[in-house]
Amino acid sequence: MEYTIQKxxxxxxxxxxxxxxYDEIGILKPARINSSGYRIYGQAxxxxxxxxxxxxxxxxxxxxxxxxxxxxxxxxxxALREHREKLLEKREQLDKLIANVDKTIALTEGRITMSNKExxxxxxxxxxxENEKKYGKEVREKYGKDKVEASNAKVMNxxxxxxxxxxxxxxxxxxxLAEAFKTGDPAGELAQKAADLHKQWLTFYWxxxxxxxxxxxxxxYVDDERFTAYYDKEQxxxxxxxxxxxxxxxxxxx
Amino acid sequence: MEYTIQKxxxxxxxxxxxxxxYDEIGILKPARINSSGYRIYGQAxxxxxxxxxxxxxxxxxxxxxxxxxxxxxxxxxxALREHREKLLEKREQLDKLIANVDKTIALTEGRITMSNKExxxxxxxxxxxENEKKYGKEVREKYGKDKVEASNAKVMNxxxxxxxxxxxxxxxxxxxLAEAFKTGDPAGELAQKAADLHKQWLTFYWxxxxxxxxxxxxxxYVDDERFTAYYDKEQxxxxxxxxxxxxxxxxxxx
DNA sequence: GATTGACCTTGACGTTGCGTAAAGGTGTAT
DNA sequence: ATACACCTTTACGCAACGTCAAGGTCAATC
Numbered sequence: 001m002e003y004t005i006q007k008x009x010x011x012x013x014x015x016x017x018x019x020x021x022y023d024e025i026g027i028l029k030p031a032r033i034n035s036s037g038y039r040i041y042g043q044a045x046x047x048x049x050x051x052x053x054x055x056x057x058x059x060x061x062x063x064x065x066x067x068x069x070x071x072x073x074x075x076x077x078x079a080l081r082e083h084r085e086k087l088l089e090k091r092e093q094l095d096k097l098i099a100n101v102d103k104t105i106a107l108t109e110g111r112i113t114m115s116n117k118e119x120x121x122x123x124x125x126x127x128x129x130e131n132e133k134k135y136g137k138e139v140r141e142k143y144g145k146d147k148v149e150a151s152n153a154k155v156m157n158x159x160x161x162x163x164x165x166x167x168x169x170x171x172x173x174x175x176x177l178a179e180a181f182k183t184g185d186p187a188g189e190l191a192q193k194a195a196d197l198h199k200q201w202l203t204f205y206w207x208x209x210x211x212x213x214x215x216x217x218x219x220x221y222v223d224d225e226r227f228t229a230y231y232d233k234e235q236x237x238x239x240x241x242x243x244x245x246x247x248x249x250x251x252x253x254x
Numbered sequence: 255m256e257y258t259i260q261k262x263x264x265x266x267x268x269x270x271x272x273x274x275x276y277d278e279i280g281i282l283k284p285a286r287i288n289s290s291g292y293r294i295y296g297q298a299x300x301x302x303x304x305x306x307x308x309x310x311x312x313x314x315x316x317x318x319x320x321x322x323x324x325x326x327x328x329x330x331x332x333a334l335r336e337h338r339e340k341l342l343e344k345r346e347q348l349d350k351l352i353a354n355v356d357k358t359i360a361l362t363e364g365r366i367t368m369s370n371k372e373x374x375x376x377x378x379x380x381x382x383x384e385n386e387k388k389y390g391k392e393v394r395e396k397y398g399k400d401k402v403e404a405s406n407a408k409v410m411n412x413x414x415x416x417x418x419x420x421x422x423x424x425x426x427x428x429x430x431l432a433e434a435f436k437t438g439d440p441a442g443e444l445a446q447k448a449a450d451l452h453k454q455w456l457t458f459y460w461x462x463x464x465x466x467x468x469x470x471x472x473x474x475y476v477d478d479e480r481f482t483a484y485y486d487k488e489q490x491x492x493x494x495x496x497x498x499x500x501x502x503x504x505x506x507x508x
Numbered sequence: 509g510a511t512t513g514a515c516c517t518t519g520a521c522g523t524t525g526c527g528t529a530a531a532g533g534t535g536t537a538t
Numbered sequence: 539a540t541a542c543a544c545c546t547t548t549a550c551g552c553a554a555c556g557t558c559a560a561g562g563t564c565a566a567t568c
Contacts, residue, residue, distance in 0.1 A: 006544070011425075016545090021526060036534055038545055059351050062525070084355045091348050094341060101312050101338045260515070270516090275555060290563055292516055316554070 002031075003041045012049055027052060027066045059087065173197045177242060181235055186244035194242065195249035211250035218246035256285075257295045266303055281306060281320045313341065423455045431496055435489050440498035448496065449503035465504035472500035 009016045022028040023039065028048055030039035041049075048069055055065045060083055068079060173194055180190035202217070203209055221231060221239045231239035247253035263270045276282040277293065282302055284293035295303075302323055309319045314337055427448055434444035456471070457463055475485060475493045485493035501507035 004545080015527080017526060017528085020547090025525095036545070037547090038534085057351075058355050080355055080359050084352065084359065087348060087352050087355060091345065091352065094345050094348060098338065098341045098345065101334055101341065105334050105338065258515080269556080271555060271557085274518090279554090290516075291518090292563085 001043060001046075003046070005030075005039050005041070008041045008046065008049070011046070012053060014053070022049075022052070022062075025062065025066070027062060027069060058083065170201060173201060177231075177238060178235065180245065181238055181241050186241055187248050191241070191245035192249055195245045198242070198246060199249070211252070215247055215250045215252045218243040218250075255297060255300075257300070259284075259293050259295070262295045262300070262303070265300070266307060268307070276303075276306065276316075279316065279320070281316060281323060312337065423451060423458070427451045427455060431485075431492060432489065434499065435492050435495050440495055441502050445495070445499035446503055449499045452496070452500060453503070465506070469501055469504045469506045472497040472504075 003011065005016045005019050009019055019028065019039070023030065028045060031042035031045055032040050034040050051069055052065055055068060056062070058080070060068075060079070064079060064083070176190060176194040176197060180186075180188065180194050183190055185191060199209065199214060202214065206213070222228060222243050228239040231242060244253065257265065259270045259273050263273055273282065273293070277284065282299060285296035285299055286294050288294050305323055306319055309322060310316070312334070314322075314334075318337075430444060430448040430451060434440075434442065434448050437444055439445060453463065453468060456468065460467070476482060476497045482493040485496060498507065
C-alpha cells in the first residue's frame with residue numbers, strides 16, 4: 001500500500017504540513033519521490049509514523065523522538081524514564097500554580113484593587129518558587145516531600161512583619177558569620193552566635209526543629225556546590241566554617 | 255529612587271533583555287529616557303513590575319497581563335478564575351500523560367530493547383486511550399462499563415495481523431462509503447457493502463454482535479456530533495447515510 | 509587626556525512545532 | 539478544454555525572551 005501525503009495525513013489524523021515538517025527535520029522521510037516530485041510513503045513509513053505519534057503524545061520532543069526512531073538500538077525505556085521525571089516536575093509546578101491562583105482569587109475576592117499586602121504575597125510566592133527551582137529536587141530527596149511542602153506553607157502564612165523579621169535575620173547571620181569567620185574559630189562566641197541565629201532563622205521555615213536536621217542541613221551547605229557558592233561568595237571557606245560552627249552548636253562535634 | 259535597566263533587573267531577578275522586551279510590547283515603559291537614551295525607571299515602575307512578575311509567575315500570558323496592568327479597572331479576579339480552569343485542564347492532561355508513560359515503562363521494563371510487539375502494544379493502548387478520551391463517557395453510558403472494558407480487552411489481545419486487518423477494514427469502509435454516498439441510495443449494493451464491512455469491523459471490538467446494538471451505534475453516529483464530524487469530514491451527510499444503510503442492513507428500516 | 513571596563517543603546521536572528529498563505533505545477537473527470 | 543483537487547517549495551507568524559553584534563556613554567584609573 002502506498003500513500004500520498006494527504007492519504008497518510010488522513011490515516012494518521014495529522015496535517016500535511018506536519019508530514020512535510022517531519023521530512024524537513026529528518027524524522028520521517030518518504031519511501032520515494034515520484035517523477036512529479038510527490039512524496040510517496042509506504043508501510044514502513046506508516047509504522048514509523050505510528051511510533052512518532054505515540055511518543056509525541058507522551059509529550060516527548062521531536063528531537064528526542066528522532067533519536068528513538070532513527071537509532072534502532074536506542075534505549076527507549078530510559079528515554080521514557082527521563083521524560084517521566086520531567087513530567088512529574090511539571091505537575092508539581094502546576095499544582096503549586098493552581099494553589100497560588102486559588103489563594104490569590106480568595107484574597108482578591110471582594111476587593112476592587114490589589115493592596116500592598118497582596119503584592120507582598122506575590123513576593124513570598126516568588127521566593128518559594130525560586131527556592132524550588134534552585135534546590136527543590138535535592139532538598140526534597142533529603143527531607144521528603146511533606147516537609148518541603150510544610151515549609152512552603154509556613155512561608156505563605158507569614159505575616160509581613162514575620163517576613164521582614166526573617167529577612168533581617170538572614171542579614172544578621174550574614175554579618176555575624178563574616179565577623180566570626182575572621183576569628184577562624186567555629187567554637188568561638190561569634191560563630192556560635194551565628195549558629196544560633198541560623199537556628200532561629202530555620203524555625204521560620206521548619207515546622208519542628210531538631211539538632212540532627214540542623215546538622216544535616218549544615219553538611220549540605222558544604223556538599224552542594226550551589227549552597228557553598230552562596231555562602232562562599234565573599235569569603236571562600238565560609239560554608240565550611242558555618243557547618244563546623246553548627247556541628248559544634250548542635251553537639252555533633254566538639 | 256531611580257533605577258537604570260540593570261539595577262532594576264537585579265532588583266527583580268530578571269534580565270535586562272526582558273525589561274527591554276516589556277518596554278517594546280508596552281507593558282512596562284520607563285519613567286523617562288535620559289539625555290543619552292538610557293531607560294530610567296522609578297518607584298511606580300517597580301510596583302508595576304511586581305505586579306507583572308506576579309501574574310507571570312501564575313502563568314498568565316503577557317498580553318493578558320497587559321490588560322491587567324494598563325487597565326486600572328480590569329477585573330483581575332475573573333481573569334484569574336478563567337486561568338485557573340485552564341490550569342486544571344492542563345493538569346488532567348498531564349496526569350493522563352504520566353499514567354501513560356508509566357504504563358509504557360512498565361511494559362518495557364526488564365527487557366533490553368523495545369521489541370516490535372511492545373511498540374505495537376503501546377499503540378493499541380493509545381488507540382484505546384483516544385477512544386476513551388473522545389467517546390468514553392457517552393459510550394459507557396450507552397453500553398455499560400463492562401462492554402466497554404470487554405472491547406478494550408479485545409483490542410489489547412489483538413495480534414499484529416488482526417490489528418492491520420482492522421485498520422485495513424476501516425480504510426475499506428471509508429472508501430466504500432464514499433463511493434456509496436455518491437449513489438445516494440443507502441439501500442444500494444455499495445451502501446450495503448459498506449454496512450457489511452462495518453459489521454465485520456465491529457466484530458473486532460465487540461464480544462458479541464447484535465443487529466440492535468449495531469443499529470444503535472449507527473444512530474449514535476448521527477446523534478453525537480463528534481462521530482458525525484468524523485464521518486462527515488469529507489462529505490456532509492455521510493454519517494446519516496451510513497446510519498440509514500446500517501438500519502436497512504440490520505432490518506430496522508426498509 | 510587617554511585608556512579601560514562596565515554599562516547602555518538598537519537591530520536582528522534563533523528557539524518549538526507547526527498554521528497559513530502565496531505562487532505555481534500535476535492528475536483526472538467531465 | 540476546463541475545472542478542481544492535489545501536489546510542490548518558500549516564507550512569514552506565534553511566545554517570550556536568549557544571545558550575539560556593532561557601537562555609544564560613564565566613571566575611574568594611569
